[in-house]
Amino acid sequence: MMLRIRSRDGLERVSIENPQTATVSDLKRQIETQLGIPIEKQTLSSNQNLLLAKSPQDLLRFTDLSNPAGPLSALPLAHGSILFLAYDGERRVPGPAFNPAGSFGRKMTMDDLIAKQMRVTRQENPHCQLVSFDRDCANAFQHYVNDTLAFAVKRGGFMYGTVSDDGKVEVDFIYEPPQQGSEDLLLLLRNPDEEKLVDAIAVGLGMRKVGFIFTQTISQDKKDYTLSNREVLQAAEYHAESGLKEWVTAVVKLEVNEDMVADVHFEAFQMSDVCVKLFKEGWFETEIKEDHDPKLSKMKKDVVVGVKDTREVDNDFFLVVVKIFDHQGPLTSTFPIENRNTQVTMKALKNHLGRTKNLPFVKRISDFHLLLVLARVLDLNADVPALTECVQTQTPVPEGYQILIESMANTA
Known part of the structure; x- marks a missing residue:
């Protein structure tokens, strides 16, 4: 039986003899023999998220192939199935020799040289903490x-x-x-x-x-x-x-x-x-x-x-x-959301204001999706900044805006 092994080096193949009687330990031994990765450095799993593990503690979560005596026949494996492999250390993966002149003395173009230098590796740390x-x-x-x-x-x-x-x-x-x-x-x-x-x-x-x-x-x-x-x-x-x-x-x-x-x-x-x-x-x-x-x-x-x-x-x-x-952020998300199955109308604004009438007015409009409905009809350069400043600072909304918004709702 041939199994495909996906690791940080890409997709490789391992042959297993007598898959009906082979164990996880036998599989790891074949990986060591055929791919050159020591058994003690291997972590195997059928879960692809293994390849995203960043620490030894993360690797401990993948236990489905951790029992050396576990029979492969008990797993949902078939010829060509994919398993995922993480390992410590470095190895040399066999690949085509690099010939600057190319095959049969072919001259390399500038694009060829740039391509040869474009290396794709894993980025260990995000810019976002x-x-x-x-x-x-x-x-x-x-x-x-x-x-x-x-x-x-x-x-x-x-x-x-x-x-x-x-x-x-x-x-x-x-x-x-x-x-x-x-x-x-x-x-x-x-x-x-x-x-x-x-x-x-x-x-x-x-x-x-x-x-x-x-x-x-x-x-x-x-x-x-x-x-x-x-x-x-x-x-x-x-x-x-x-x-x-x-x-x-x-x-x-x-x-x-x-x-x-x-x-x-x-x-x-x-x-x-x-x-x-x-x-x-x-x-x-x-x-x-x-x-x-x-x-x-x-x-x-x-x-x-x-x-x-x-x-x-x-x-x-x-x-x-x-x-x-x-x-828990500064906004609510109780107002109907844009571009879904049901069109958001001024009736939604009326219903929302009715449900929240016991709250301060600035709290009643502290919802992005409500502000988007208002922004469609208010002045983008004057009214929207004034209202969003009230929401950001949680200060009272000027009475004129309250009357305007309530009158818009009452037109529904």
Whole structure:
């Protein structure tokens, strides 16, 4: 039986004799013999997240192949199955010798030389120290995907908040642009006019765009990748567009836990510096065909991964894990959210003000999605900054604005 072993060096193959009687120990011995990695340095798992582990403590979480006497026949393995391998130390991976003149004395062009020097390696540390999500806005996003879309189609949005001097990102609201989602594709129908309003509100609140968030579907949970090639392209595009080194890409998905209960799970990454550089310089193949392996990103020219020249890069090489925390931010997320199945009208404003009439007026309008509705009809250069300043400082809203907003609600 042939097993494929995916490690930081890429995809390699190991042959197992007598798979019906072989054990985990036998498999590790073959890895040592055929790939040159000592048994004591190996950590094996069927879970692809092993490759994202950053410390020895992280490796201890992957226990499905930790019993040396465990029979391989007890695992859901078949000829060609993929297992994941982490190991300490360095090794020389066999690869084609580098001949500056190329095959049969072919002269190298400047593009060839640049390609030979473009090395793709793992980035150990993110520029973002951590990302913290406002509980209300994170719940509003995942509840809609879970309760309404049932994680059957993809959904996305842009995260807004603050970045501290030491690289801590706080997400305080999520703007969901017009979009179309399917099982594998997410198309954001960017609306420059609406995004101009969103950015103006963010500036007034002392915030900025800090990341991209999207969901993976239930069908994707059965695939052996962290991000697909399409998702890497989309995430790299928005990261490059932002110009923010602390930019965060967040993934929301449904996972089955040990008790066979489905849990909503958040993961956060930064696209590596190399990934963003490759995207900006046009190295990525942007046309993805049905027969392309979704866990590999295709390049237009050779890059160096380990000691190999290749045009296919494992997507995990481009991901830098970011720690996740949560907090209670300054805004609420109870107002209906834009660009979903139901159009948000002034009737929603009337209902919201009615539900919150016992609160101070500034508290009643301290919701980004409500402010976006107001910004569509108020003056962007005068009214929006005045209202957002009140919300940011939590100071009383001038009576004239209160009367204006209530009269807008009463027109519903």
